[in-house]
Amino acid sequence: MNENKNQCMFTLGCPVYKHFSSEGIKRLFILQYCESDFVRCERFILKMAGKEVPEKLLPNGDTLE
Numbered sequence: 001m002n003e004n005k006n007q008c009m010f011t012l013g014c015p016v017y018k019h020f021s022s023e024g025i026k027r028l029f030i031l032q033y034c035e036s037d038f039v040r041c042e043r044f045i046l047k048m049a050g051k052e053v054p055e056k057l058l059p060n061g062d063t064l065e
């Protein structure tokens, strides 16, 4: 599906995407995490550890309102 090795394998349908009210902020997170440094994403870290990932948890560890 993706040929970019810097892209997170969970990008398609990552549950947090639908909760952003601002497309601009969503895009920023995608650029900073999903399409580059996804190993730092708190969602990714929890998922890879087999833990439950709260829907509104942001890559930086904050939670969306």
Ligand code: SF4
Binding pocket: 008, 009, 010, 011, 012, 014, 015, 016, 030, 033, 034, 035, 038, 041, 042, 043, 044, 059
């Ligand atoms: S938010 Fe995290 S888990 Fe979701 S696609 Fe982006 S990097 Fe992957």
